[in-house]
Amino acid sequence: MASSAPVPGWLRVPDDANALAPLVWPSTAARDDAGRLVIAGVDAASLVAEYGTPLHVVDEADARARASQIRRAFDDAAAAIGTTVTVYYAGKAFLSGAIVHWVTEEGLAVDVCTGGELAVALAAGADPARIGFHGNNKSVAEIERAVEAGVGTIVIDSEIEIERVADAAARAGRVQPVRLRVNSGVHASTHEFLATAHEDQKFGVPLASAVELGTRIRSHPSLDLIGLHCHIGSQIFDAAGFAESAERLLGAHAELSKTGPVPELNLGGGFGIAYTSADEPSPIEEIAQAIAAAVATGCREHGIPVPKLAFEPGRSIIGPAGVTLYTVGTTKPVPIEGGVRRYVSIDGGMSDNARTALYGAEYSARIASRVSTAAPALVRVAGKHCESGDIVVDAEYLPGDVAPGDLLAVPATGAYCWSLASNYNHVPRPPVIAVRDGVARVIVHGETEQQLLARDAVLAASDLSNDRPMEGNPA
Known part of the structure; x- marks a missing residue:
């Protein structure tokens, strides 16, 4: 459920609403000269151009390094x-x-x-x-x-x-x-x-x-x-x-x-x-x-x-090795006590990240396709589903000029996001892309509307699923 407080006590207005907090993002995450988010040498805009959004991205080297680090930590502690x-x-x-x-x-x-x-x-x-x-x-x-x-x-x-x-x-x-x-x-x-x-x-x-x-x-x-x-x-x-x-x-x-x-x-x-x-x-x-x-x-x-x-x-x-990329569809200001909150709606939501709705989980977000000099604005990142509780990021500060067409990145989504994904509202589940050393590869194929229709026994039997246009991610 979304918080009833306009701004949670831990959230502070950032000096730079483009900055990437080191503990929250994969170890390779950075901005390139054009201000685009880059993970393991692959920029977000290129990933989206090839695979569409929503898109789960996993930094392979980061995940491997964390697995190795944890194994060594417990090996050493046990040996002691x-x-x-x-x-x-x-x-x-x-x-x-x-x-x-x-x-x-x-x-x-x-x-x-x-x-x-x-x-x-x-x-x-x-x-x-x-x-x-x-x-x-x-x-x-x-x-x-x-x-x-x-x-x-x-x-x-x-x-x-x-x-x-x-x-x-x-x-x-x-x-x-x-x-x-x-x-x-x-x-x-x-x-x-x-x-x-x-x-x-x-x-x-x-x-x-x-x-x-x-x-x-x-x-x-x-x-x-x-x-x-x-x-x-x-x-x-x-x-x-x-x-x-x-x-x-x-x-x-x-x-x-x-x-x-x-x-x-x-x-x-x-x-x-x-x-x-x-x-x-x-x-x-x-x-x-x-x-x-x-x-x-x-x-x-x-x-x-x-x-x-x-x-x-x-x-x-x-968890920290994963980042989900979305495209902003609409934004709108909503008056709240003491000011205005901007709702930023994305092309995914609780079908690819149910944790906020299930547990009141808190996430961060950043614009992934550019940097901005606009002053930080309080936002709530909302999904596209027909549920008032379809919130991905309850409270965050993004540049105030966040707009339709911007790419939005939500970090720390490697765990319990794709694994809890659903087809609610008949939305196809997104693909998972692994990135490493400047190379991207599909490790889980995304779904299509055709595949969803093919599972409907009545539609499949009557051949109604043929020649339907596909919406969303083609991967």
Whole structure:
């Protein structure tokens, strides 16, 4: 939902409404001599001329560098406390064949949570032994496919799933490694966390049941309990919540260790990124070191060996590498308390970025096709959909001469934008273009109106979909 306040407290009038905040944009983002936004050596105007708008652009080198940085950060932190770590890329943030190649080549495993994501990971050549399979309602067919494929770990999310996974593994003649997802009672975001006795959510089992259910898992010869798993939230800027959650899980971990090995502890993901100039997430190296130190302290207190660790970052790898390009269609001034807000309408919206409507997420924006000397003006970037809540950027300052035909860039859209995209109002989903070293390539094809019509059984049967003009992106 859009904010009720005309200007959020964090937003300041910029000295330069053309400037690119370093933490918010891909590391290669800059302006060329003509003032156009350039990402990885490719300017936005050229991309739009070839592929149209809306357009998701991903900086391949930036994504790879972040994956490598996060892996090294956790490798170093784990080594400092005498253990090792597996870092999974959380595919739900954004998954495609290219992304699987990038993250696995940078040494990461892959985390999936549906049969479709598993299919992408396998088709892209990910080692099944380095795939983790999540989900609160995995179908029997999905479980069977994961077992038969040799997936490295299946995360058991409920009591019912113990029997389902055990049966599938027994039928396949396989001992299936599993983790048990536990609700630690800790929920975290940004610099705050809340610790309670219970957590009312659809994922995982209560902490109080972890030992009992872990013991039940061990009663099945077709299952191998390798550890507990927890996920405490999203967009987390520091280690405090992870430390509290680790301490809680280590109590159950210690109890289970009395009756058998528990080689691993998976503390999930949720590491935050900067969406606006006001966001200042802690460096991942500091977070990794603080989490590792908390695990080491907890293990000493419980008198147990330090387990192997696992983490599942997604947003922090792919989020900052993505930028979405739009074309401005209309602008109009709207009187608000204390002044005027200019509504800037673009040719995309909640069909390619649902996060603002879903979560009240905050984004930044800049004109991508030029620079301007006009004074900054308060704007709200609105989508084209027939919904009052179809807002992409709730509040931002852009040059006051922003006008129809301008290209607009919204950064930090690599995560949970294309992956949440829809065909609302029968708008085709846009393509995804990877850029690197001055070269652009399609990594996900965009849709056409013809393809949307072809899925309509009545229209396809009556051949009404033929010879219809295509509107929007041709890619």
